[in-house]
Amino acid sequence: MIEITSTLVEITVAIAIFVVYINIGTLLIAAVVGDINSSPFITIFCLTLANCISSIASSVMADYFGVVNLEFMRHLWYVSLACINIITIIFIYKLHSYYHKRLGKLANTVVLSSMILVIVQMIEYVPRILFNISSKELDDLKMLGISFSSFYPNAITVINVFLTVVTVLVVFFALLKAVKVRVYFK
Numbered sequence: 001m002i003e004i005t006s007t008l009v010e011i012t013v014a015i016a017i018f019v020v021y022i023n024i025g026t027l028l029i030a031a032v033v034g035d036i037n038s039s040p041f042i043t044i045f046c047l048t049l050a051n052c053i054s055s056i057a058s059s060v061m062a063d064y065f066g067v068v069n070l071e072f073m074r075h076l077w078y079v080s081l082a083c084i085n086i087i088t089i090i091f092i093y094k095l096h097s098y099y100h101k102r103l104g105k106l107a108n109t110v111v112l113s114s115m116i117l118v119i120v121q122m123i124e125y126v127p128r129i130l131f132n133i134s135s136k137e138l139d140d141l142k143m144l145g146i147s148f149s150s151f152y153p154n155a156i157t158v159i160n161v162f163l164t165v166v167t168v169l170v171v172f173f174a175l176l177k178a179v180k181v182r183v184y185f186k
Helices: 006-033 039-064 070-098 105-130 135-140 148-178
Strands: none
Touching: 006 039, 006 148, 039 070, 039 105, 039 148, 070 105, 105 148
16 A cells, blocks of 8 residues: 655655745745845745745645545645645746746746656656555665655755755845945855
């Protein structure tokens, strides 16, 4: 039988909550020090909104894994999180278009990372759920030397931490610029 372990769900939810707190903080700082119609602010706003929705959805789904039909919840888990990332990409493009802004480096980074998150969700979803491959069989598969079953939680963690660090750095340098402090790396 296919199973999504409670540890995997707990880790995903904990990471989502941590990322939401960091995103909300960076969004608030970005609103104070930057132009709210700028590409970085639009992108951080979209990312924060997406992470809030993902965090709430993950928490709600985690609460219902033992109550609602397990097969349905497994499908819902992967598909809904992938859809949130697809909607984030669309939302970033639509808001940039609405404000007549070009996608900046941060926007392109978030869009690419969101696409990768969708791919990671589908890499986990297709064999595990659609083809009903067991956890033991996935443990035997290796991708770039990493066990296939550990690929999903590790990839999600790395991408979310990467996006968090990137947004914090963008806001940090905007804050430095706003207070007219120059940083020189020698």
